[in-house]
Amino acid sequence: MTLTTGQPGAQQARPRLSIIVPTYKEVESLPHLIDRVAKVRDQYGLDIDMLIMDDDSRDGSVELIAARPESWVRLIVRTADRGLSAAVLDGLRLAEGDVLVCMDADLSHPPEALPAMLRKLQEGADFVVGSRYVEGGTTSDDWGVLRWLNSRVATLMARPLTSVRDPMAGYFALSRATYLGGRDFNPIGYKIGLELIVKCRCERVVEVPIHFEDRRFGESKLTFTQQLLYLQHLRRLYIFKFGIWSQLMQFLVVGGMGTLVNLAALTALVAVAVPVRWAVALAIWIAMTFNFVLNRRFSFSFARGGSWWSQYLRFVGASSFGAVINYALTLAILNRFPQWLPQLAALIGIIVATGVNFVASRYLVFRASHVRLERDGC
Ligand code: GDD
Numbered sequence: 109m110t111l112t113t114g115q116p117g118a119q120q121a122r123p124r125l126s127i128i129v130p131t132y133k134e135v136e137s138l139p140h141l142i143d144r145v146a147k148v149r150d151q152y153g154l155d156i157d158m159l160i161m162d163d164d165s166r167d168g169s170v171e172l173i174a175a176r177p178e179s180w181v182r183l184i185v186r187t188a189d190r191g192l193s194a195a196v197l198d199g200l201r202l203a204e205g206d207v208l209v210c211m212d213a214d215l216s217h218p219p220e221a222l223p224a225m226l227r228k229l230q231e232g233a234d235f236v237v238g239s240r241y242v243e244g245g246t247t248s249d250d251w252g253v254l255r256w257l258n259s260r261v262a263t264l265m266a267r268p269l270t271s272v273r274d275p276m277a278g279y280f281a282l283s284r285a286t287y288l289g290g291r292d293f294n295p296i297g298y299k300i301g302l303e304l305i306v307k308c309r310c311e312r313v314v315e316v317p318i319h320f321e322d323r324r325f326g327e328s329k330l331t332f333t334q335q336l337l338y339l340q341h342l343r344r345l346y347i348f349k350f351g352i353w354s355q356l357m358q359f360l361v362v363g364g365m366g367t368l369v370n371l372a373a374l375t376a377l378v379a380v381a382v383p384v385r386w387a388v389a390l391a392i393w394i395a396m397t398f399n400f401v402l403n404r405r406f407s408f409s410f411a412r413g414g415s416w417w418s419q420y421l422r423f424v425g426a427s428s429f430g431a432v433i434n435y436a437l438t439l440a441i442l443n444r445f446p447q448w449l450p451q452l453a454a455l456i457g458i459i460v461a462t463g464v465n466f467v468a469s470r471y472l473v474f475r476a477s478h479v480r481l482e483r484d485g486c
Pocket residue numbers: 129130131132133134161162163190191192195211212213214216259276277278279298299300323327328329330
């Protein structure tokens with residue numbers, strides 16, 4: 109498909125743009141949004157239609173749109189499966205444009221950036237983000253430190269999925285063909301753009317700088333629960349993109365957290381005067397159990413149906429070699445250097461035991477001869 113921009117007076121076939129706007133209680137913003145889109149539409153001669161996906165706001169939005177003269181604006185009331193991402197997905201399904209754009213209703217996303225975004229698609233981009241974090245992009249000054257930090261951390265966690273600077277953005281454009289190439293859409297929470305980048309396997313993702321304006325009317329619906337959902341959403345995207353490697357990554361994250369649990373438990377036990385050799389053993393056991401519970405819940409969640417006890421015993425069995433080495437080494441270090449902090453000795457024990465576990469697995473469990481046998485078809 110070729111896309112061409114309608115410059116004023118141009119005779120080329122113009123792509124049709126469908127703008128999808130998810131809304132919940134945005135009656136105050138809608139007239140301003142429509143006015144601004146109408147201006148861009150006229151000025152650039154763009155063939156734009158707008159689909160407002162409203163989650164039954166009952167705030168007069170329906171009446172407002174019914175009374176507006178613009179026949180290219182449609183409002184759809186949704187009553188089932190509410191939520192921002194679900195509303196956008198419904199909109200994408202219903203939209204008929206060659207180019208699909210998603211935009212918030214609250215005027216945070218300037219419609220004036222649309223021609224530049226469309227141009228990037230025409231130049232070969234798979235996905236275009238209206239971005240706050242590329243050169244020229246800005247956010248309003250009154251963003252608190254917390255909101256800024258929150259946004260930055262969330263962005264960093266998405267880094268292995270995409271190198272986009274602003275993957276959290278709710279302002280983006282893609283061609284209908286790219287959208288149709290996607291599969292298994294299953295977003296939870298707010299990050300529908302990230303979902304599309306990953307699930308449509310977009311490679312050429314381009315960012316157009318925007319000024320992200322704070323909303324003037326109504327209020328944000330981004331809650332703490334939404335942020336927790338983001339973690340769950342990220343996990344799904346990692347599994348989709350990395351398959352088995354995502355298990356290893358989760359395993360390593362759990363191991364890292366287990367190390368902290370081990371050190372915290374050791375500190376607490378020593379503080380209540382448990383003898384060090386007992387404290388080291390107990391801390392190892394607590395961390396091992398913690399690792400088991402998290403690996404069962406996350407890294408290997410496909411096996412959650414199995415028996416808890418039998419899995420636990422097998423896990424302890426598999427980790428016991430490393431655990432014994434960890435224990436013996438930690439105590440040996442403390443014997444040799446009694447003035448050292450037990451936490452330091454424990455940390456060295458954990459690191460060496462991890463290395464030994466790895467080497468043992470590499471040369472005893474997954475020996476090269478096994479690989480060769482498999483390759484020979486034995
Ligand atoms: N249909 C529907 N259903 N729309 C919703 C819902 C819902 O449950 N919740 C929110 N919306 C609509 C709002 O009416 C608005 O048009 C848009 O989705 C964004 O909601 P806001 O509440 O304004 O979100 P925000 O400003 O906190 O978050 C925006 O910026 C984030 C990056 O900082 C969004 O664009 C996010 O997608 C983006 O990640």
